[in-house]
Amino acid sequence: MDVLFDILGSANFWAAAIRIATPLIFGVLGALICERAGVLNLGIEGIFVAGAMAGWLAVYLGAGLWGGVLIAALAGALFGLLHALLTVILGLSQHVSGIGITLLATSVSYFTYRTALPDVSSPPRIAAFQPVSIPGLSDLPFIGPALFQQTPLTFLALVFVALVALVLYRTPLGLAIRAVGDNPASVEAQGLSVMGLRVGAVVVGSALMALGGAFLTMSAFDAFFFGMVNGRGWICIALVVFASWQPGKALLGALLFGAFDAFQIRLQAQIGQVVPGQVFLMMPYLLSIVALILVARRADYPRALLQPWTKGQRH
Amino acid sequence: MRSTPTMTDAPVLLSLQNITKRFGALTANDGISLDLHRGKILALLGENGAGKTTLMNILFGHYVQDEGDVQVLSKGGLTALPPGSPGAALKAGIGMVHQHFTLAENLSGLANIRLGTEPLLSFGREGAARAKVQKIIAESGLDVDLDRRVADLTVGEKQRIEILKALYRDAKVLILDEPTAVLTPQEADGLFVVLRRLAANGLGVIFISHKLGEVLAVSHRILVLRGGKKAGELVTANADRRAIADLMVGKAVAAVVRTPASPGEVLFALENVSLHGAGGRSLSGVDLKLRAGEVVGLAGVSGNGQSGIAALISGLAVPTGGTMRLYGETVTRADPRALVANGVARMPEDRQHDGVVGTMSVADNIAIEEVRSAAFSKMGFLDRKAMRDRATAAIAGYDVRCQGPDAEARLLSGGNVQKLILARVLERGPRVILANQPTRGLDVGAQAEVHRRILAARDRGAAVLVISEDLDELFALADRFVVVRAGELHDAGPSEGLDRGTIGLMMAGQSHARAEMAS
Numbered sequence: 136m137d138v139l140f141d142i143l144g145s146a147n148f149w150a151a152a153i154r155i156a157t158p159l160i161f162g163v164l165g166a167l168i169c170e171r172a173g174v175l176n177l178g179i180e181g182i183f184v185a186g187a188m189a190g191w192l193a194v195y196l197g198a199g200l201w202g203g204v205l206i207a208a209l210a211g212a213l214f215g216l217l218h219a220l221l222t223v224i225l226g227l228s229q230h231v232s233g234i235g236i237t238l239l240a241t242s243v244s245y246f247t248y249r250t251a252l253p254d255v256s257s258p259p260r261i262a263a264f265q266p267v268s269i270p271g272l273s274d275l276p277f278i279g280p281a282l283f284q285q286t287p288l289t290f291l292a293l294v295f296v297a298l299v300a301l302v303l304y305r306t307p308l309g310l311a312i313r314a315v316g317d318n319p320a321s322v323e324a325q326g327l328s329v330m331g332l333r334v335g336a337v338v339v340g341s342a343l344m345a346l347g348g349a350f351l352t353m354s355a356f357d358a359f360f361f362g363m364v365n366g367r368g369w370i371c372i373a374l375v376v377f378a379s380w381q382p383g384k385a386l387l388g389a390l391l392f393g394a395f396d397a398f399q400i401r402l403q404a405q406i407g408q409v410v411p412g413q414v415f416l417m418m419p420y421l422l423s424i425v426a427l428i429l430v431a432r433r434a435d436y437p438r439a440l441l442q443p444w445t446k447g448q449r450h
Numbered sequence: 451m452r453s454t455p456t457m458t459d460a461p462v463l464l465s466l467q468n469i470t471k472r473f474g475a476l477t478a479n480d481g482i483s484l485d486l487h488r489g490k491i492l493a494l495l496g497e498n499g500a501g502k503t504t505l506m507n508i509l510f511g512h513y514v515q516d517e518g519d520v521q522v523l524s525k526g527g528l529t530a531l532p533p534g535s536p537g538a539a540l541k542a543g544i545g546m547v548h549q550h551f552t553l554a555e556n557l558s559g560l561a562n563i564r565l566g567t568e569p570l571l572s573f574g575r576e577g578a579a580r581a582k583v584q585k586i587i588a589e590s591g592l593d594v595d596l597d598r599r600v601a602d603l604t605v606g607e608k609q610r611i612e613i614l615k616a617l618y619r620d621a622k623v624l625i626l627d628e629p630t631a632v633l634t635p636q637e638a639d640g641l642f643v644v645l646r647r648l649a650a651n652g653l654g655v656i657f658i659s660h661k662l663g664e665v666l667a668v669s670h671r672i673l674v675l676r677g678g679k680k681a682g683e684l685v686t687a688n689a690d691r692r693a694i695a696d697l698m699v700g701k702a703v704a705a706v707v708r709t710p711a712s713p714g715e716v717l718f719a720l721e722n723v724s725l726h727g728a729g730g731r732s733l734s735g736v737d738l739k740l741r742a743g744e745v746v747g748l749a750g751v752s753g754n755g756q757s758g759i760a761a762l763i764s765g766l767a768v769p770t771g772g773t774m775r776l777y778g779e780t781v782t783r784a785d786p787r788a789l790v791a792n793g794v795a796r797m798p799e800d801r802q803h804d805g806v807v808g809t810m811s812v813a814d815n816i817a818i819e820e821v822r823s824a825a826f827s828k829m830g831f832l833d834r835k836a837m838r839d840r841a842t843a844a845i846a847g848y849d850v851r852c853q854g855p856d857a858e859a860r861l862l863s864g865g866n867v868q869k870l871i872l873a874r875v876l877e878r879g880p881r882v883i884l885a886n887q888p889t890r891g892l893d894v895g896a897q898a899e900v901h902r903r904i905l906a907a908r909d910r911g912a913a914v915l916v917i918s919e920d921l922d923e924l925f926a927l928a929d930r931f932v933v934v935r936a937g938e939l940h941d942a943g944p945s946e947g948l949d950r951g952t953i954g955l956m957m958a959g960q961s962h963a964r965a966e967m968a969s
Contacts, residue, residue, distance in 0.1 A: 308571055310557065313556060326540040
C-alpha cells in the first residue's frame with residue numbers, strides 16, 4: 136500500500152502520465168473524427184510512424200520544430216487522402232484499406248529514413264521540444280510540476296480536445312459530421328456532400344494522428360527508431376470505443392492509459408525484483424481490455440460506420 | 451392529356467418531361483410527363499412498383515434519369531434542373547419527405563432540420579433556427595418535441611420532423627411519398643388539413659399514395675401510374691372512384707369477405723402479464739387469449755404497448771411478471787427460434803428493417819427462419835436448390851415482383867417485401883400468427899391479397915393477432931377486438947356490434963365507453 140501512495144503522491148508520476156497520454160490524445164481524436172463520419176481508419180498505426188518520421192526528418196534537415204509539426208501533419212493528411220479515396224470514393228473495405236495504409240506508411244517511412252540517411256549507424260538526434268513553464272501555474276506546489284511543465288505539443292493536444300469538441304457539438308459542420316456517420320442519406324437529402332464530408336474528416340483526422348507520431352520523435356524522444364510507435368495507434372482505436380466517440384471521454388481514456396503506463400514503470404522500479412518485468416509491461420493493455428469490457432457493451436456506434444455510400448443506388 | 455383550362459390560371463411550378471429510368475432489365479419509369487401548378491395538390495397514384503417513388507427520387511436528384519428533363523420555375527421561367535443533384539433540387543425549392551425517413555437518429559429533431567442550412571463553420575445560430583421552426587409549427591400544427599433524439603421519436607413524429615425540414619427551407623414544392631402509410635387515421639386527417647393550408651398559401655404539393663380514398667379527399671388533380679407508365683391524368687372533382695381503381699390496377703379488385711369464425715382451443719395466452727421496457731413497450735396486467743380459427747384485432751394509438759405484445763409473441767422478450775403460454779405450456783425463455791419451430795409466424799412492424807436482410811437474396815430471405823430444418827439443409831449444408839425452388843414458387847404464388855430468387859431483398863418495394871414475408875411464414879402452416887401492421891404502405895391489390903391470406907390461415911385453424919393502426923383493416927379482419935392503452939389491454943368483445951367510434955373512444959382512454967353507450 137505504501138508503494139501505491141508513494142507513486143500516486145509524486146508530481147513526477149502525474150507529469151509522466153500526461154506525457155505518455157499526449158500521442159494517444161492526438162491519435163484518439165483523429166480516429167474519433169474519422170469514425171464519427173463513418174470511416175474506420177486502421178491506417179492509424181502507420182500514420183503514426185509516418186508522422187514520427189516526417190516531422191523528425193524535416194527538423195533534422197533544418198525545417199524548424201513547428202515546420203516539422205506541419206510536415207508531419209501533411210504526411211498524415213496525404214495517407215488519409217489515400218485511405219479516403221479507397222474507402223469513401225471507391226467504397227472499398229475500410230478494414231482492408233486501413234491495414235494496407237498501415238503497412239504502406241510504415242514501409243515508406245523506414246525506406247525514406249534509410250535513403251535519406253544511408254551512412255548513419257546510430258540514430259541522429261535533433262533539438263526536441265523542451266518543457267515550457269507557464270508563469271504562475273507552473274510554480275504552484277505539486278500541481279505545477281504535475282500538470283504545467285509539459286512540452287508545447289502536449290498543450291497543443293489539449294487545445295485540440297477542446298477544438299474538436301467545439302466543432303463537433305457547436306457548429307453546423309459538427310452536426311453534419313455526426314449525421315453523416317449515422318445516416319448519410321440524411322446529409323444528402325439536405326444537400327450536403329456525403330463524399331466531401333467524409334473525405335474531409337478522414338484527411339483531418341489522419342493529420343491529427345500523424346501529430347501523435349510527431350510527438351514521439353520531437354518531444355518524448357529526440358530521434359527516430361524503428362518500432363517506436365509500438366502499437367500506440369491500435370490502442371487509440373480501442374480508446375475511441377472506450378470514449379463512446381466523445382472528445383472529453385477520449386481525453387479521459389488517454390490519460391487513464393497514460394496513468395497505467397506511468398504506474399507500471401514506477402511499480403517495476405520498486406518491486407521489479409519479485410515480479411518479472413513483462414507482467415508490468417502487460418498491465419496497461421490488460422487494464423485497457425478490462426475498461427473496454429465495462430464500457431463497450433453499451434457502446435453507441437455511429438450507425439453508418441464501415442458502410443460505404445453510393446449515390447444513385449437503391450438503399 | 452395536358453391540364454384542363456381551369457388549371458392554367460396558376461403558374462406551373464414544376465414540370466417533368468418524358469422521364470425514363472431503368473434499373474438493369476427493369477424499366478421503372480417509361481416516358482412520364484407531369485405539370486405541378488402553384489397552390490395545387492397533385493396526387494400520384496399507383497400500385498407498389500408502379501414507379502412513383504423512383505420518379506420522385508429522380509425529381510429530387512437521388513437518382514439520375516436515363517432520359518428526360520426536370521424543369522423548375524425560377525425567375526426566368528422554367529429551367530432544367532441538373533440531374534442527380536439533391537443540392538440543386540433543394541435550392542430550387544423542392545422539399546421531399548421520403549417514405550423511408552432520411553434522418554440522423556443520433557441527433558435531435560432540431561439538429562436534423564438545421565442540417566445543411568447554415569455555413570459549416572458558424573456559431574450561435576441555434577436560437578434563430580428554433581424560433582423559425584416554432585413559427586412554422588405554430589402555423590402548420592406540426593407539433594413535435596424538437597430536442598429529443600430522433601431515435602426516441604415515434605414514426606409519426608419523425609414524419610413531422612421531415613415535413614418541417616422541407617418547410618424550414620422555404621420549399622415551393624413539397625413531395626410526400628406515402629405519407630399516411632405510417633399514420634393513424636386521425637393523424638392522417640390532421641396531415642390533410644396541414645397540406646390544404648400549405649397549398650392555400652401557395653405551395654405546390656405532390657402527394658404519392660395508393661389509397662384512393664385519401665387521394666380523392668386531398669388532391670386537386672390525379673395522375674395514375676401503372677407499370678412505370680402514365681395510365682391516366684384527371685381532375686379530382688370530376689373523378690370516378692371505380693374508374694380510377696381500374697386505371698390503377700388494370701383489373702377489378704374483388705372485396706375480401708370474412709365469414710363468421712368458429713373459435714377453437716386457446717393456442718396462445720398472456721395471463722396477468724407485465725413487461726418492463728423502454729419506448730412504449732411496457733405492459734401491465736395484460737390478459738390475452740388467441741384461439742384457433744379466430745382473428746383478434748389489436749387497436750390502439752401507436753406507442754401504447756403494441757410493440758411489447760409483439761415482442762412477447764415474437765420471442766424477443768419474456769414477461770417480467772405473469773405467465774405466457776403457448777399451447778398451454780409456459781414460455782420462460784426468449785427463444786425466437788424455438789417459437790418459430792413450434793409454429794409461430796411473425797410479420798414484423800418494420801418489415802424492411804426487421805423482416806428481411808436487405809443484402810441477402812430473396813431465396814435466402816425465404817429460407818432464413820428455417821435453414822436448420824430438413825427442408826433447406828442436407829447434412830448440415832444449405833440446400834441451395836431447395837431454397838431457390840421455394841423462392842421461385844413463392845414469387846409465383848404470392849406475386850412477389852422482383853428479378854428472381856437471386857435478387858437482393860433491398861431492391862424490392864415495400865409491398866413486395868411484405869409478400870415475401872407472407873410467403874416465408876404462411877407456407878409453413880403456422881398455428882399462431884402475429885401480423886403487425888400487415889398492410890401498412892401497401893396498395894389496394896396487395897392489401898386485399900394479404901387480407902385474403904390471413905383469413906385463409908384463420909380458416910385453416912390458425913390463431914391470429916392483427917396489430918394495426920388502420921381501423922378499416924381491423925374491421926375487415928378481426929373477429930374480436932382488444933384495445934391497448936398505456937400498457938393495459940381492454941377487451942372490446944366481438945367485432946359485430948362495434949363501430950369505429952367506440953373503438954376510438956377506448957383508444958383515447960374511455961375503457962367503459964361500450965358499457966356507457968349500451969346503457
